[in-house]
Amino acid sequence: MKWFLIVVFAGMSPDGFKDVYVFEEPHYTELQDCINAANDPDMIQVFVQKMVNDYQRVKDIEKVICSPEDKLKMMKNNEEEA
DSSP, rough: OEEEEEEEEEOTTTOOOOEEEEEEEEESSSSSHHHHHHOOOOHHHHHHHHHHHSSOOEEEEEEEEEHHHHHHHHHHHHHHHO
16 A cells, blocks of 8 residues: 655635645655654655745645545545535
């Protein structure tokens, strides 16, 4: 099973949804590997730099989660239906 690191940003978007950032790379084969990466200071720097490059600014983070691929697909499908 693939695991993905997901950042949930603080606040709400104008349409009432939470803004999230899904790191599709790297992905992990074990939950513990994802958790370890989320707590590794060197990896945190890599993740933050990627988000800053994409958003061109720093955004407040509410939480970071590790999600299995099937849950991520369900979340994407629900987003497309909204």
